[in-house]
Amino acid sequence: MLLHVEDLNIEFHDHIVPETVVYDFDLDMDEGEIVGLVGESGSGKSMSALAIAGLLSRHDAKKRGHIIFDGTDILNCPREELRNLQGDDISMIFQEPMTSLDPLKKIGWQVEEAMRIHKKCTAAERKERAIKMLGDVELEDPERVYNSYPHQLSGGMRQRVMIAAAMINTPKLLIADEPTTALDVTVQAQIVKLLKRINKENRTAILFISHDLSLIRQLCKRVLVMKGGYVVDGGDVEEIFTHPKQEYTKRLIDSIPHVDLSGE
Amino acid sequence: MTGVIKKTISSLLTVLVVSCLVFLAFSIIPGDPAVAKLGTQATPEKLDALRESMGLNKPLFVRFISWIGGVIKGDFGTSYSYSMPVASLIKGKLPVTIILTLYSFVLMILLSVFAAIYAARREGRVLDKIIQIITQVIMSVPPFFGGILITLIFGLGLHLFAPGGYISYDVNMPKFLGYMFWPALAIALPKGAMAFSLLYTGLVTEKKKDYARTAYSRGNSTGDVFYKHLLKNACIPVVTFFGMALADMIAGSIVIEQVFGIPGLGRILLTSIQNRDYPVVEAIIVCIAVLVIVSNLLVDILYRVIDPRTADSDK
Numbered sequence: 001m002l003l004h005v006e007d008l009n010i011e012f013h014d015h016i017v018p019e020t021v022v023y024d025f026d027l028d029m030d031e032g033e034i035v036g037l038v039g040e041s042g043s044g045k046s047m048s049a050l051a052i053a054g055l056l057s058r059h060d061a062k063k064r065g066h067i068i069f070d071g072t073d074i075l076n077c078p079r080e081e082l083r084n085l086q087g088d089d090i091s092m093i094f095q096e097p098m099t100s101l102d103p104l105k106k107i108g109w110q111v112e113e114a115m116r117i118h119k120k121c122t123a124a125e126r127k128e129r130a131i132k133m134l135g136d137v138e139l140e141d142p143e144r145v146y147n148s149y150p151h152q153l154s155g156g157m158r159q160r161v162m163i164a165a166a167m168i169n170t171p172k173l174l175i176a177d178e179p180t181t182a183l184d185v186t187v188q189a190q191i192v193k194l195l196k197r198i199n200k201e202n203r204t205a206i207l208f209i210s211h212d213l214s215l216i217r218q219l220c221k222r223v224l225v226m227k228g229g230y231v232v233d234g235g236d237v238e239e240i241f242t243h244p245k246q247e248y249t250k251r252l253i254d255s256i257p258h259v260d261l262s263g264e
Numbered sequence: 265m266t267g268v269i270k271k272t273i274s275s276l277l278t279v280l281v282v283s284c285l286v287f288l289a290f291s292i293i294p295g296d297p298a299v300a301k302l303g304t305q306a307t308p309e310k311l312d313a314l315r316e317s318m319g320l321n322k323p324l325f326v327r328f329i330s331w332i333g334g335v336i337k338g339d340f341g342t343s344y345s346y347s348m349p350v351a352s353l354i355k356g357k358l359p360v361t362i363i364l365t366l367y368s369f370v371l372m373i374l375l376s377v378f379a380a381i382y383a384a385r386r387e388g389r390v391l392d393k394i395i396q397i398i399t400q401v402i403m404s405v406p407p408f409f410g411g412i413l414i415t416l417i418f419g420l421g422l423h424l425f426a427p428g429g430y431i432s433y434d435v436n437m438p439k440f441l442g443y444m445f446w447p448a449l450a451i452a453l454p455k456g457a458m459a460f461s462l463l464y465t466g467l468v469t470e471k472k473k474d475y476a477r478t479a480y481s482r483g484n485s486t487g488d489v490f491y492k493h494l495l496k497n498a499c500i501p502v503v504t505f506f507g508m509a510l511a512d513m514i515a516g517s518i519v520i521e522q523v524f525g526i527p528g529l530g531r532i533l534l535t536s537i538q539n540r541d542y543p544v545v546e547a548i549i550v551c552i553a554v555l556v557i558v559s560n561l562l563v564d565i566l567y568r569v570i571d572p573r574t575a576d577s578d579k
Binding site: 053055057083084085086087088091092094096099100101102103104105113114117118149151152162165 | 473474475477478479480481482483484485493496497570571572573576
C-alpha cells in the first residue's frame, strides 16, 4: 500500500469558534492507482489533498488522524523528513497555472527545482532532463520553453510546465488539485489524456481532485464523493454512475451537461 | 535594450539642462565674487582689473559656452578663493562622498533585507512585533541626529571608534572603512527602516501567493522559499524606493560629513558658497547631479534585470 489515510480530521482555529472542514476522511491508494476525489467547492477535498501533500502547515490548522505515505507518518514526522518526500516522492499540481509559477524565474529553472533540491547531478544533466520532461508533456519546442518566462506562455502551456516540474523526479504519488478547472475544454481533455499516459508509463499513482464527474470518469477507476467535509459516497466509478447510492451523487451526475443528439 | 539606450540619452540631456540651470542661477543671484575676494581693499580700479582677469566682464553667453566646453573636457575652471584648478580641488574629495554614499546604500539594503525576512517569517509573533516597533522609532530619527547619537553611544560611550579620528582612504583603507562605518550607519538606519516596511509588506503579501505553495511542494526549506522566490518578487515595488534613497543619500552624506568631521564634498561646498567661489560650487552641483542621474539610470536597468515583464514591454 502506497498511501493510507485514516480518520483524518482538519479543524481551523482562525475564528472564535473552531471550524471543522474535514471529518473522518479515509483513503487507501496502491502504487500506480488513479483515485478521483469529487465534490463541490468547500467540500474539504482540497484541504484533504494539501494535508496529504504535507502542505497544510498553517499554525491555526489542527490535524488529527493518520496519513501514512510509504511508511512515513506525514502528520507527525519532522519537517526535514517531510521535505525529503516533497517534490521527490510526492508532487502536487494546482488549480491556477497562471499564478502557481514564480513570475520572475525562467521555466527551466523552475522545472529543475525539485531535481536540484533532491538529486545530486550536474547542471548539464539537469538541463537535459528538464528539456526531456518538457517534451514529454507535449510542449512544442521545449528548448525555447526552457528559456521562457511564465508570462510568455498560455495557461495550458503553464499547466504542462507544472506537470513536467512535478514529474521530474518520477514521484510515486502525484496530487492533482483541480488541474483543469482554469483551462478551456479542449485543453482539459488533453491534460487528462496526458495524466493518463504519465500514470501508465511511470506507474505514478494520481489523486485527481475535481468537481467535474465526467472528467473523473474519463481518468479514474475509483472515486470518493465529498460533501460538507464528509466522504458521502465512494467506490467503482462506473458503479457509481449506474447505481448512485446517495441522493447527492445522483444530483452531481445529473448536473453533467448532456449533448442530446436525438433531434427532439 | 532599446529602453536602456533611450534612458541613457535622456539622462545625458538631463545633465546638460542641470548644468545650464546651475550656471544661469549663479550668474543671476546677487553677489560679486570680485568684491568677495578683495574685501575691504576693493577700489573701483582694482575690481575692474580683477573682473577682467576672472573673465567676468564678458557677456553671459560667451562665459557659458567656454565653461560648458571646459566641463566636457573635465576642466571646471579655477577656484576664486584657492587660486587652483577646481578639478584638482575636488578630485580628492569626490571619492570620499561617493564611498560614503555607496557604503550607506549597501548597509541599508543588508539591514532591511535581513530584518524584513526575519520578521516576515515570524509574522504576527512577538519578535515580529518588537521589530516593527524598533523600526518605527528608527525611521523617525534624522541622520544628523542619528549621527550625534552614534558618536555619543558608540564613540564616546563604548569607545568603538574615535570621534573625529578620520583617516584618509589613501593612507589606510581598512581603517578608513572602519571609521566610515559609523557615518554610513547614521545615513543607512532611517532609510533602512523605511525599506524594511516596504519589503516586509511585500514579503507578507508574496508568501500567501500560489507560487510560494508550489515552492514548498517541491521540498524547499522556508529560508529557501524566502530567499530564492519571495525576496525578488517583494523587491519589485521597492526598487523605486532604493533609487530615490540612493539619490537622497548623496545629499545625506554632505550633511553627515559635518557631524563626523569627514573632508568630503560637503565641507568644501559650504565654504565655497560662503566665499561665492562659483566655479567650485557649480562643479560640485554638477557632480552631485551626475551621481543622482546615474543612480536613477542604474535603478532603471536593475528593474529590467529583476522583472522580465518590464524588459518585454518595451520591445
